[in-house]
Amino acid sequence: xxxxxxxxxxxxxxxxxxxxxxxxxxxxxxxxxxxxxxxxxxxxxxxxxxxxxxxxxxxxxxxxxxxxxxxxxxxxxxxxxxxxxxxxxxxxxxxxxxxxxxxxxxxxxxxxxxxxxxxxxxxxxxxxxxxxxxxxxxxxxxxxxxxxxxxxxxxxxxxxxxxxxxxxxxxxxxxxxxxxxxxxxxxxxxxxxxxxxxxxxxxxxxxxxxxxxxxxxxxxxxxxxxxxxxxxxxxxxxxxxxxxxxxxxxxxxxxxxxxxxxxxxxxxxxxxxxxxxxxxxxxxxxxxxxxxxxxxxxxxxxxxxxxxxxxxxxxxxxxxxxxxxxxxxxxxxxxxxxxxxxxxxxxxxxxxxxxxxxxxxxxxxxxxxxxxxxxxxxxxxxxxxxxxxxxxxxxxxxxxxxxxxxxxxxxxxxxxxxxxxxxxxxxxxxxxxxxxxxxxxxxxxxxxxxxxxxxxxxxxxxxxxxxxxxxxxxxxxxxxxxxxxxxxxxxxxxxxxxxxxxxxxxxxxxxxxxxxxxxxxxxxxxxxxxxxxxxxxxxxxxxxxxxxxxxxxxxxxxxxxxxxxxxxxxxxxxxxxxxxxxxxxx
Numbered sequence: 001x002x003x004x005x006x007x008x009x010x011x012x013x014x015x016x017x018x019x020x021x022x023x024x025x026x027x028x029x030x031x032x033x034x035x036x037x038x039x040x041x042x043x044x045x046x047x048x049x050x051x052x053x054x055x056x057x058x059x060x061x062x063x064x065x066x067x068x069x070x071x072x073x074x075x076x077x078x079x080x081x082x083x084x085x086x087x088x089x090x091x092x093x094x095x096x097x098x099x100x101x102x103x104x105x106x107x108x109x110x111x112x113x114x115x116x117x118x119x120x121x122x123x124x125x126x127x128x129x130x131x132x133x134x135x136x137x138x139x140x141x142x143x144x145x146x147x148x149x150x151x152x153x154x155x156x157x158x159x160x161x162x163x164x165x166x167x168x169x170x171x172x173x174x175x176x177x178x179x180x181x182x183x184x185x186x187x188x189x190x191x192x193x194x195x196x197x198x199x200x201x202x203x204x205x206x207x208x209x210x211x212x213x214x215x216x217x218x219x220x221x222x223x224x225x226x227x228x229x230x231x232x233x234x235x236x237x238x239x240x241x242x243x244x245x246x247x248x249x250x251x252x253x254x255x256x257x258x259x260x261x262x263x264x265x266x267x268x269x270x271x272x273x274x275x276x277x278x279x280x281x282x283x284x285x286x287x288x289x290x291x292x293x294x295x296x297x298x299x300x301x302x303x304x305x306x307x308x309x310x311x312x313x314x315x316x317x318x319x320x321x322x323x324x325x326x327x328x329x330x331x332x333x334x335x336x337x338x339x340x341x342x343x344x345x346x347x348x349x350x351x352x353x354x355x356x357x358x359x360x361x362x363x364x365x366x367x368x369x370x371x372x373x374x375x376x377x378x379x380x381x382x383x384x385x386x387x388x389x390x391x392x393x394x395x396x397x398x399x400x401x402x403x404x405x406x407x408x409x410x411x412x413x414x415x416x417x418x419x420x421x422x423x424x425x426x427x428x429x430x431x432x433x434x435x436x437x438x439x440x441x442x443x444x445x446x447x448x449x450x451x452x453x454x455x456x457x458x459x460x461x462x463x464x465x466x467x468x469x470x471x472x473x474x475x476x477x478x479x480x481x482x483x484x485x486x487x488x489x490x491x492x493x494x495x496x497x498x499x500x501x502x503x504x505x506x507x508x509x510x511x512x513x514x515x516x517x518x519x520x521x522x523x524x525x526x527x528x529x530x531x532x533x534x535x536x537x538x539x540x541x542x543x544x545x546x547x548x549x550x551x552x553x554x555x556x557x558x559x560x561x562x563x564x565x566x567x568x569x570x571x572x573x574x575x576x577x578x579x580x581x582x583x584x585x586x
Contacts, residue, residue, distance in 0.1 A: 006275030037222025170285035172292035192271035220267030317378035330391035347415035363403025368556030425572035460561025470530035
């Protein structure tokens with residue numbers, strides 16, 4: 001390796017201040033190739049130890065270094081000077097002040113590797129959920145806040161935490177984090193003439209760093225070049241091997257025999273080139289603590305509030321009765337996040353959340369835009385406001401009639417959203433067909449719950465996504481109906497093949513006649529035909545399928561999505577009504 005590699009210039013340029021992730025502990029063999037003492041051996045080691053201390057103790061702490069705060073010991077409760085010391089505490093008896101370890105190293109044994117634990121107070125206070133080797137913030141859309149990386153053998157090598165959350169926590173506790181690190185790079189070479197440091201060893205110092213580079217000669221195998229090794233051997237002379245229970249006393253000149261000799265290595269001459277970097281830095285607390293201490297933060301998210309494009313923040317939106325307008329895509333942006341949810345109150349109103357416990361009452365206006373009461377948005381956490389703001393538009397089309405009726409007039413609409421009844425309708429259809437006709441119409445379908453959860457009008461943001469919604473509805477209906485079970489009651493004529501929808505239509509025709517059965521099943525046939533649009537269904541046939549379902553192509557796509565769902569659910573309940581009135585044919 002060239003000289004610069006040992007001088008670690010890229011590492012020395014990086015500063016902890018401004019880093020997105022802060023290492024809390026590291027024991028990492030970054031590189032290890034070959035065998036020490038032999039030509040071609042190459043290694044790099046990186047270690048980090050940290051200690052959280054009170055702000056007033058910062059000056060004292062700077063007297064400590066890598067050997068005091070680093071990785072020299074694991075963590076365990078102990079009794080010192082007659083006093084019990086918890087495993088997370090650096091007792092005040094050491095250098096006169098206490099500190100707290102935010103990562104605890106639980107020592108293993110020859111069979112069990114060591115394990116690292118993120119300090120419980122840090123994890124619980126920041127409301128983090130551990131999943132495997134990551135800690136997620138359950139109140140912030142499950143973003144990753146801390147992460148543990150492991151070596152190839154599974155042992156922990158690096159545990160780091162997101163700087164924004166760490167500094168918020170430190171601010172609330174009135175603490176700062178002292179970070180000490182050590183990096184070593186080493187190479188065994190036959191010729192070290194490419195190393196031109198002015199001294200050996202050579203050192204460079206800064207307020208935070210101490211770097212040292214040196215070269216020394218070895219014999220192949222690792223022993224210092226030209227040096228001899230003294231070997232001493234001592235043994236007892238008073239052991240009687242014939243005794244059944246032999247014993248020996250304290251050693252003295254009479255019962256101890258000693259010999260010594262020297263060993264001189266003769267392997268070829270090689271050179272070890274080494275660069276080492278010791279660093280001590282601070283991760284200082286943030287100026288405020290909005291997460292832990294709930295400090296108020298300045299407003300940074302703006303929303304359009306009138307047709308002229310005026311923009312306001314949460315500071316003014318919390319006062320007065322106003323509404324905001326958003327593109328319908330905002331719902332998918334919220335629901336698609338982990339913990340997101342969508343529920344319905346009436347045909348055009350419901351609740352949407354991107355994390356549990358943060359639902360917002362919304363309405364849909366005639367243009368397909370989403371309306372929300374401005375104060376409801378202003379009370380959301382800033383990170384959620386940013387999601388909403390990305391879809392904010394100027395007022396257009398008025399406020400949703402049903403949302404106004406509910407929020408301004410205390411007169412909720414009596415309409416119903418088809419999304420609420422799709423799952424219920426499918427379940428009820430299966431139940432009545434089993435009870436009245438003896439047919440188990442649905443085949444087991446592992447994707448059923450996922451398809452139901454995704455079956456809502458906000459999937460339809462353009463023609464392609466409308467057809468994708470139709471495809472999922474077809475999977476819930478035509479693809480899930482068991483044609484074989486249906487044909488046990490209505491058999492196709494010889495030479496004809498019926499699919500599941502045609503079989504269900506024929507079954508209904510035995511009760512209400514061919515024409516009414518065809519009309520009742522029309523929307524489901526239309527939905528099934530729409531799924532074929534992915535295979536380039538001709539435009540005329542696509543228009544015919546849309547018309548069969550009852551979709552107005554001039555309406556906003558989110559409204560077309562509603563019409564698609566309404567046709568599907570309406571058809572299911574029409575079929576249920578026929579089956580509930582079932583009369584066996586004589």
